[in-house]
Amino acid sequence: MTAPILRRLADLRALHADWIRAGETVGVVPTMGALHAGHLSLVEAACAECDRVVVTIFVNPKQFNNPEDLANYPRTELEDAEKLSGFDVDVIYVPDPDQIYPEGYATTVTVEGLTDVMEGRFRPGHFDGVSTVVAKLFLQTGAHKAYFGQKDYQQLMVVKRMARDLDIPIEVIGCPTVREASGLAMSSRNLRLSQEALDKAARLYAEMQAIAAGLQQGEALADLVERASARLLQAGFSEIEYLELASATDLKPLDRPTEAARLCAAAWMDGIRLIDNIEIPALN
Ligand code: PAF
Helix, strand or coil: CCCCEECCHHHHHHHHHHHHHCCCCEEEEEECCCCCHHHHHHHHHHHHHCCEEEEEECCCHHHCCCHHHHHHCCCCHHHHHHHHCCCCCCEEECCCHHHHCCCCCCCCCCCCCCCCCCHHHHCCCHHHHHHHHHHHHHHHHCCCEEEEEHHHHHHHHHHHHHHHHCCCCCEEEEECCCECCCCCECCHHHHHCCHHHHHHHCHHHHHHHHHHHHHHCCCCHHHHHHHHHHHHHHHCCCEEEEEEEEECCCCCECCCCCCCEEEEEEEEECCEEEEEEEEECCCC
């Protein structure tokens, strides 16, 4: 059954009050729509663990540092609702813009430190937009648990820190990245790539795995990254913004996996910016 779409905060709050009165747990899956199997895996986890599930769809203008990216971001509300009909979702919250940023809106949530590196370096203002909208969605939905994909690993860390620092009583849960058979991480932006570009884009994951294997054998990160970058450029990527190893706990840059780490990448294929990351276990 298709869940009702609510566009006004007051309507969501009214339902939420009933749920809380009944002692039910509420899960939220925040999205910007253009749902793919990665999002649906978050919805599945939320449905398995919570009595009530709210999926939010809001293309948040404040987190786009590039106006063209915002204008071209896929908007597929009907298809999204259809995809969610296969799950036990209670409400699809698609707030009207004034429900998130009413006239005179003046507050920004900034997480320091974690946002200085990687995405934060290449997308100025992006994480302020994410932290601000996610704080609002947490408070508006009053959810007990929130589900995010590990594909946006830095976002997951930033959101966890924001909720902790602001004492928002919510558990932030990271779920594994869902990949195409080719290994390409699922992303709404993949919708904008041709089949040929999608095939080439899969090379990013393969090269990241090659770096992971080299690290396990004690090879130097800088050499591995240099060789992988050259192969990616040859395979059709136009630019590698970063390909770096970061601590899995505080994202500080590492040149060896002396602790649990993530290998993180951002690269451009056919005018589309793709990101990915994989787990790198600590080397003893
Ligand atoms: O990951 C996303 O789709 C967005 O950054 C989020 C968390 C929904 C906030 O707009």
